[in-house]
Amino acid sequence: MSYDLKDVSISVLDRMESLIRFKQKEIAGALEAIDGGKFRVDEWQREDGHGGGVTMVLQDGKVIEKAGIGISMIEGILQPLAVTRMKVNHKNLKAAGDGTVKFRVRGLSMIVHAKNPHAPTVHLNYRYFETIDPDTGLPDTWWFGGGADLTPCYLYEEDAKLFHLQHKNALDSLDKELYPKYKKWCDEYFYIKHRQESRGIGGIFFDDFDSKHPTELLLLVESCFNAFLGSYIPILTKRINSPFTEEEKNWQQIRRGRYVEFNLVIDRGTQFGLQTPGARIESILMSLPLNATWIYDHHPEPGSREEKLLEVLKNPQPWLE
Numbered sequence: 001m002s003y004d005l006k007d008v009s010i011s012v013l014d015r016m017e018s019l020i021r022f023k024q025k026e027i028a029g030a031l032e033a034i035d036g037g038k039f040r041v042d043e044w045q046r047e048d049g050h051g052g053g054v055t056m057v058l059q060d061g062k063v064i065e066k067a068g069i070g071i072s073m074i075e076g077i078l079q080p081l082a083v084t085r086m087k088v089n090h091k092n093l094k095a096a097g098d099g100t101v102k103f104r105v106r107g108l109s110m111i112v113h114a115k116n117p118h119a120p121t122v123h124l125n126y127r128y129f130e131t132i133d134p135d136t137g138l139p140d141t142w143w144f145g146g147g148a149d150l151t152p153c154y155l156y157e158e159d160a161k162l163f164h165l166q167h168k169n170a171l172d173s174l175d176k177e178l179y180p181k182y183k184k185w186c187d188e189y190f191y192i193k194h195r196q197e198s199r200g201i202g203g204i205f206f207d208d209f210d211s212k213h214p215t216e217l218l219l220l221v222e223s224c225f226n227a228f229l230g231s232y233i234p235i236l237t238k239r240i241n242s243p244f245t246e247e248e249k250n251w252q253q254i255r256r257g258r259y260v261e262f263n264l265v266i267d268r269g270t271q272f273g274l275q276t277p278g279a280r281i282e283s284i285l286m287s288l289p290l291n292a293t294w295i296y297d298h299h300p301e302p303g304s305r306e307e308k309l310l311e312v313l314k315n316p317q318p319w320l321e
Contacts, residue, residue: 005218012142012214013104016128019218020071020108021054023225027110028056028069030233034240037061039069044280050075055283059290063119063240068286069110076276078103078131086131089208090141096134104139105129107146109269111287112236117252119239120152120159121200121259122232123287125269126221144217145207147182148228149190150235151200151259153252155309157319159235160201164319166231167204170223174216182206187316192262197313199262251306253293260292 003018004010010018028039037058045052053072058064078086080099087093095101107127114121126146133140150163164183171178186205191198204224209217263270273284300306 005222006215008215012128012218013106013130013139015218016106016221017073019222019225020106020126024054024056024069024071024108027225027229028058030229031058031064031067031112034233034237035061035064035067037064039067044283046074046280048076053280053283055280055286057286063115065113065115066290067110067112069108070283070286071106071108072283073106075102075104077101086141090131090143090210093131093141094133094135102132102134103129104132109287112232113256113289114236114240116240116242117153117244117248118156118242119236120150121256121289122148122150122228122236124148124225124228126224128218128221141210142214143208143210144214144221145209146221146224147186147203147205148224149186149200149203149205150232151255153255153309154248154305155201155312156239159239160317160319162235163201163203163231166227167224168320170220170227171204173223174212174220178206179204190262192258192266194265195258195261197258197310198316199259199313201312201319202316250293251300253291254295254298256289256292257294260288263287 003015003022005015005019007015032038035058039056039058042055042057043052044055051072051074053070055068055070058067078101080095083093083095083099083101093101105127107125109125110123112122126144128142128144130139130142132138148167150160152159168179171182182204183202186202187198189205190200190202270284273279274281300310
């Protein structure tokens with residue numbers, strides 16, 4: 001499958017769809033090469049007829065506990081309350097007479113949970129969102145959002161630096177002011193307030209990005225996909241065969257519990273999906289691990305590697321300084 005992100009005769013919506021279809025297959029192929037297993041491909045359509053998607057899942061593989069890569073091509077109607085919230089960042093968003101707004105979105109979301117506790121979990125999400133002028137039927141507002149973040153159970157600073165450097169280089173290709181801003185945004189977004197700790201060691205996160213030409217932003221999203229492939233795939237390959245103990249596996253399950261807490265209690269994307277009429281719940285919750293543990297009042301041993309990780313999670317690090 002080929003695509004040309006620079007072809008302005010093709011709508012931004014269609015170019016984004018071509019990109020995510022290609023990247024879904026490319027990422028799945030890279031993970032299958034590592035694991036040896038195959039993704040289950042589940043093509044679906046919304047019951048209301050307003051779009052669909054392709055969900056690919058690999059469960060209980062040789063080295064991957066669960067990986068999900070989902071693309072969605074959705075259209076629908078935003079209710080007046082949601083429209084009011086969006087107008088804060090998009091002043092020219094035009095509503096119909098009843099206060100609603102038609103929207104279209106194209107996006108890819110993925111997660112990888114490895115079996116080995118020394119191999120980090122990773123999350124990635126990139127999307128394009130546009131709203132439709134009720135008078136012309138054409139897009140009147142649009143924006144890009146997304147990012148990628150790394151969630152280790154055991155800290156390897158070289159992995160953290162590689163992940164951040166690859167994503168910094170991707171953002172620098174457009175504007176060198178983006179990485180510090182989006183790194184900070186990621187640290188703030190993936191914060192578990194009730195635990196007073198971050199979900200992981202961060203990455204990049206952005207939303208409502210419409211201040212550049214859309215073709216430039218399409219190319220930026222492509223660069224960010226490539227930064228993920230250039231960082232996480234080598235990290236995963238390096239860590240999947242590391243020896244580990246039963247105690248280290250138990251620690252992984254505790255950290256997976258934190259991951260579940262963030263996704264179900266805090267994550268805006270999960271909440272938006274669950275509150276959307278006709279949403280496909282299996283695809284929304286594919287990011288959850290197969291197994292997780294909650295141990296009452298658990299504290300790692302002083303001076304342990306587990307405690308070192310928690311110290312970093314409570315104090316986000318400037319990995320590239």
